[in-house]
Amino acid sequence: MSEAVSVFGQEEIARKHLAHHFDTPQQQFDSGKLGMWLFLATEFLLFSGLFCAYAVYRAINPQIFRYASQYLDAQSGLINTLVLLTSGFTMALAVRSAQTGRKAVLIVSLLLTMAGGFTFLAIHAYEYTEKYRDGLLWGTLYNPKLQDAKPDQAAIAKPTTADLNAGWQPLNLMAKRGYAVSHSDIAPAAIGPAGVAVAHKPQVGAMVAAMPQPANVQLFFGIYFLMTGLHSIHVLVGIILMTWLLIRTIKNDFGPAYYAPVDFVGLYWGVVDMVWMFLFPLLYLIR
Amino acid sequence: MSTTTATPEMAQAVAPVKNYLKQTTTIRSWIFTLDHKRIGVMYLIVSLLAFFVGGMLAEVIRTQLLTPSGLIFHGGGAAYRQYNQVFTLHGIIMVFMVLVPMTPAALGNFMLPLLLGAKDVAFPRLNLFSFYLYVAGAVLAILSTVLGAVDTGWTFYAPYSIDSGSYVVLMVAGIFLLGFSSIFTGLNFIVTIHKLRPRGMTWFRMPLFLWATYATAIIQVAATPVVGVTLLLLIVERVMGIGIFNSALGGDPVLFQHFFWFYSHPAVYIMILPAMGIVTEIITTFSHKTIFGYKFIAMSSLAIALIGFLVWGHHLFVNGQSAELDAIFSFLTFLVAVPSAVKVFNWLATMYKGAIDLKTPMLYALSFIVLFTIGGFTGVVLGALSTDVVLHDTYFVVAHFHYVMFGGAIIAFLGGLHYWWPKMTGRMYSEPWAKFVCALLFVAFNLTFFPQLVVGAHGMPRRYATYLPEYQPYMVASTIGAYLQMIAFLTMAGYLLHSLFRGAKAPENPWGGTTLEWTTSSPPPTENFIGAPEVDVPYDYSLVEYDAAIGSYIRKEPMPAVEQTH
């Protein structure tokens, strides 16, 4: 890096961007990088609250997550994963070309990254509209129109007794600690020996017949919308940052001597990618 | 002999360079300043204003509680709601707008680069931005109060905060901004300490206030995002009805408490750690003796910060948490008491055989030791599982955290304010008045909060607008103490304002401090130091000596071979 300054004769650029309280451009760059890493740590912690809520509710109510996650479109999720991974690559390319001073490549790779971000958001918007159409929303808005939902047939698994019992975990814990706990051991209607549910099986879809809808399914969709929503906001912020980088690139601000902003946005985009790499399996794949 | 060495230095420091207050004087130059000192002063002004408002609300609370049925708000639900709004606002202002930013952001911003020997913090623009985030958060909070004050308590416990028909969203959004202001300040400090130490300033040569600030900054960066997402969830809960914390929709209100205290307990250490740092600086300076056990004090700050992250569950001992968790959190809570005790013993050992100058800052530091000891012990009994059952959510808790937060954090802040006042303003204050106020405050404080410890142990619950008549004598004593405190603070405001305009000019080093801020002029120039500061081992009091001619301590020529005491 320090060689780069002398070799390309870009000392002037480096000096121009050097704030008064730093001694060397290297010190400034290192400070910026440490600050960025710390900021990204706080970003992870921001999401950690939601991951924690996910873990807690999944532990208490596995049946909700098991039931509701089949309504997520794993195919769209997979496409989104690939899109984000590709954009991660183009972002890395952008950082590299800023370091080596290839302006054209930098512009193209920034544009490609932005395109990736937009594609991701578009696919997400499509998923959200689907959920809205099916009434698979959070809290009081949850009003499933099950006939319209298209569950993934292959993924349907018959619930075992263990699954059903798992739903009573808090009560089991209480029982273990000596509290008298009363709970019903009646099998839910849909897997019972006889009943209306079986007669209406074709009408409501095989999935529902195979797995009765547990209480409080809206909780899963609440968590789904919160996590993906907060993540999408971060994608949007990334796109805005890249627009800013693009303008500065066109103004010839970056070169081998000064490319810190590109580097930092690259780190940020990496974290956005990484959070999605956790969200995708947790929400879409694990049943 | 010593005057001859001092005069050219002084002449060089004062004559050609204007200090940071005089460099530019337009309002614009303050509003858009990137100078950490000016930003620190602006933080100081806003947080002192907030402290005034919060204090007045406290007086309203105490007046209400003079009689069992309430002196101001009485008669029924709507009146009690107003009382609830008053104590909620008192809590929110004092915690989020006074305690969290006051010492780290106001004194920290001003002093950190000076003690470190740097020209500024690492990111001056971010620094200014976090100040304006702080102001924006405060404005939102005021807005919410004007539109319809919040009555949820500063803890915003769900589901009441979901149901309450007040402007909770605005208030919570304001606190969200205050939180991010705190994160950016912490981030700035960590990077500054890591990257901007001048040549010679090794980690173990840093003044201990910096160690404390560094530990604080770690908590700010690592804990605040969690309260950020918690408050975000609360907003989403109210606006969209997402149901994460709402038992009516399958959520769990206790999860909110876990999230909230995961931040808010470490936040207690955001308040107390820099306070301990200040006390450390004051005690060594006014004992004119090297601090005892430098490394233990430095490491105990880090230990408090780290263990402090793992104790939040002690706020939930009676909230339906499992006994296993209760035991773990109780154990860790006891552990965190140890490093605090270590600090107290080290301070005492520093005083041992010192030359103790009982100036105002030292009096505050000694008050801190007494009050913090009481606060710490009452914390220990709350951390014990069986006694917590009968003390939880009573006035005992209220008194305990006032002993720690007010008797600890605020008293130490006042000590720091008096200690660095000459450096910040270039003026001296009236020593007799300051000593009188310090003594009055100490008495008034104990009169206010000691009766609360007793009445809490008797069983009086907190956040009561009215109470059983048997508690009245304690409540009356407490209120008298609160009025005396008000008198003390108003007197303090008087002599400090007098000092600002009429006070004697402050010398470079009025107390005989050995850290770097005392080697530059009072007030310092915008660039902090003329030339690179010379960094040596801190707390070597053989290097300074009093010069009666200029009424200041001066630095002796560094000896070629400094005889170190080991």
Next chain:
Amino acid sequence: MGFTMPLMNMLNVVHLNCSRLLAFYWLPRDGSTTAPDIHDMWNFFYVVAIFFTVLVVGLMLFFMFRYRMSAKRQKADPSATHNTALELTWSGIPLIIVMVMFVVGFKGYMNIDTPPGNSIDIKVLAQQWFWTFTYPNGAVSKTLYLPLNRPVRFEMTSNDVLHGFWIPALSVQRDVVPGRIITTWVDATRLGTFHLQCSEYCGDGHSRMISPVIVESYSKYLADIKAAANLWVGADGKALPLPKVGEKLYNLKGCSSCHTVNGAPGTGPTWRNLAGSQVKLNGGGTVTANYAYLKHAIMNPDHLNVQGYAKGVMPDNYVEQLGGKGKYERKINAIIAYMNTISKHSNSASMPPAGATAPATSAPAAAAPPAGGVPKVAAAHVAAGKKVAMTVGCTACHSVNGTPSVCPTWQNLAGSKVKLKDGKTVVADYDFLRTMILQPGKINVAGATMQMPNMSAALVGPQYHGDQRLNDLIWYINSLSKRSNKASQPPQSSLHSTGGGK
């Protein structure tokens, strides 16, 4: 932790001899079997705290004066700047002490946390801003009666926000969390009247959410809860005069949380001197608070237009709360009779009609004997289910007496044949009822004009003991049907998990 034993023994002796009195200055006297453990912990803490506070402050004061700076003493004496052995000592001693404290505190807590097996169960319902206690015999009261020297276990839950169950005199505290059933217990060892204070902030009336706690002999306790079980009968077993019944209702139904009877202002108008008085209306004008007006006000609070009081504050379901059709009239009469006893404006027009004031002979608290084939043992479930139907809001659409309404009546529904949209007919058996309630979208009943809301969130889940709430409701629906049979009733296994008692 063998090495801590001598220390603990020593401290035990110290606290037994000298700190008992001091401790009682702080904590209330022992009032329950768990209190001595708490006192032990407190005393231990107290001795340690006093010792170290005196040590620290004493040393500080000594140094302050001994090493004070003066004209003669300008410089510190040379002394060490660090001493690792010393540091380790004063880290180690506090560490050992706090660890001992932890163990003592934890042991006491485990006793508090583990309820004994042979306890009396009292259900506690907290809501803004009053407590309701339900005893094993089904009695409901606003006063907590506790028998002396008998372990009592509380099963607590909240209807709205967090509350705190806190009886200082008995050293028992636990937060009450909505959506959870929280248990705690107490074995009172001290006779007397104490206070249960809400300790977790819950809104406007938080500081008034105080209930009396009466610790009394077991026989007196039994008499009290027997009296409380019957609205119409006093503690002596004789029928109560109507105003006394009204006073009971005033306390039981939550009237007292908004209306005072001593003239003090409250959320609602005071009842002092209300009956027979002139009530000021919004926009001027007055109305006389006669019997008809008061009755109408209780039944239709939304029609009220009283100056200074907002609409929509008073619950509008008092007809249901007072037992529903056929039951509420007499109770309203009782309440109005009570209002008259505390009003100086009382006159014949404000009194209930003459016939109503006669003492009641009997009034069974539970529902009429279950109809159809519902077994007697299910009576408690039927009653519980009826409550569920009202609280959840089923009865807003479904009538229970055959009256046609937006939705099918529940009379004679269970076990009957139901026509579906596609022309098929199914029997309304247990599974049908269950599916209808939990997944209403799945079944299309012929002639239905509106979609029933999904009730699962309000009926099943851990917070309702699994299916119990749902099964109670289905028991209730069965009790309304003469076609009820084994297939339409919940399984027998649901019977042992009763809501009302053993």
